[in-house]
Amino acid sequence: MPLNLRPDFYVLSLDEIPILKLKEKGIRGLIIDLDNTLTNWNCHNIEPCVYKWLMDLNKLGFKTCIVSNNGAKRIEATLVGLNVPFVANALKPRKRGFLKAMELMDCQVENTAIIGDQLFTDILGGKRVGITTILVAPRSKKEFFGTKFTRLIERMVLSKMNKK
């Protein structure tokens, strides 16, 4: 594999993200993926526990920005009532969406992290930009067909990592 895809943190749920450790590390801005990270796949609602988790991040002084490959309408419908900026049609793992989010949060490479459920979009994109990367297990198993294939490869990569 040409690029090291090992995330800086790998957790099973949003609650397990070591928020205080990130704060100590100097992280101020969090780029967050939408589908299967904040919502279940193709579900337009954010569950109350996730909503609270997002609000708590802001209370702790983090800036947040959603970066999604989805279109603006879909993202807006999901984020209703949440005062969180977003970048739509981000084409992750391209760098553009990540850089735009950092600009919106007024953050730089050294104080930004990406939280997402996919190695080949969220983590790879984050690595390309040079920010801290946090892989979180997907919230839902009901996924778009194409994603299932990617998952298979992700599992292979992760199992290799765990053996190291």
Ligand SMILES: [Mg+2]
């Ligand atoms: Mg996702």
